Amino acid sequence: MNAPLLDARDVTVRFGGLIAVDAVSLAIPEREIRGLIGPNGAGKTTFFNAISGLVPHGGAALRFDGRDMLHLPAHRRAAAGMRRTFQSVQLVPQFTVLENVLVGMHTGIADNPAASVLGLPGGNRGELGAQRAVIEVLEFLGIGETLLQRVNQLTFAQQRYVEIARAIVGRPKLLMLDEPAAGLSPGDVKMLDALLRRLRDEWGMTILLVEHVLSLVLEISDRVTVLDNGRMIAEGSPAEVADDPAVKTAYLGNENV
Ligand SMILES: Nc1ncnc2c1ncn2[C@@H]1O[C@H](COP(=O)(O)OP(=O)(O)OP(=O)(O)O)[C@@H](O)[C@H]1O
Ligand SMILES: [Mg+2]
Incomplete structure (x- = not known):
């Protein structure tokens, strides 16, 4: 076995x-x-x-x-x-879905979402690939249209899916x-x-x-x-x-x- x-x-x-x-x-x-x-x-x-x-x-x-x-x-x-979600939704409410899920691409900081979003590098080429990965994962979850919406504008169920998106965007085992x-x-x-x-x-x-x-x-x-x-x-x-x-x-x- x-x-x-x-x-x-x-x-x-x-x-x-x-x-x-x-x-x-x-x-x-x-x-x-x-x-x-x-x-x-x-x-x-x-x-x-x-x-x-x-x-x-x-x-x-x-x-x-x-x-x-x-x-x-x-x-x-x-x-x-190994990636996880939290019992109480832990997203940054005033940031977009894209920004929140991008955190999941940066495994080194993913366990402290609130602090780490602020440190995200912006606009370079690596980031473009990361954005494509976010779009792909949101579409897989059926919430592609939320990409540029702020998390505090979403329904509770959508927020749960954003959490899952952040956990799976790095394709964990x-x-x-x-x-x-x-x-x-x-x-x-x-x-x-x-x-x-x-x-x-x-x-x-x-x-x-x-x-x-x-x-x-x-x-x-x-x-x-x-x-x-x-x-x-x-x-x-x-x-x-x-x-x-x-x-x-x-x-x-x-x-x-
Ligand atoms: N940081 C902490 N400090 C002290 N005690 C804690 C801490 N976190 C959890 N506990 C205690 O540890 C025990 C297990 O808690 P835990 O949150 O893991 O349970 P759970 O199975 O997830 O419960 P629930 O279904 O309510 O989420 C409980 O008695 C809880 O009060
Ligand atoms: Mg619990």
């Missing part, structure tokens, strides 16, 4: 006395869509932050695309081909999405479902999807990993996980079930 694209072992994140992520191991083969679910506060976003290098973590190993990532800073991990369906209408969730499948099928991406909209996760994921209180409590096919007594118990009393 081929080595997994992402192989994280024993990832642990502590905030003072709280163990937000407790020895979580996750191995994702190429071209898999992996769901990562769990009740509020389970540690999903913190796990993302650990993998992408935004919070320090203990970990026995973190390999990505055959390389050891454990001691690399966030921008080097992004440059290696691994796309990590933190609740991309939050706040979307059922129709928009359907479009998102189709889009994620196309990213996998046509662009060959591997996707790690954190999401409370369980209908989407269970429908689209090849496998699902479940966290609760920082620990992994289940992993398997969507059907196996949905039927798991520990998972049902974890979600009891949770409005998202």
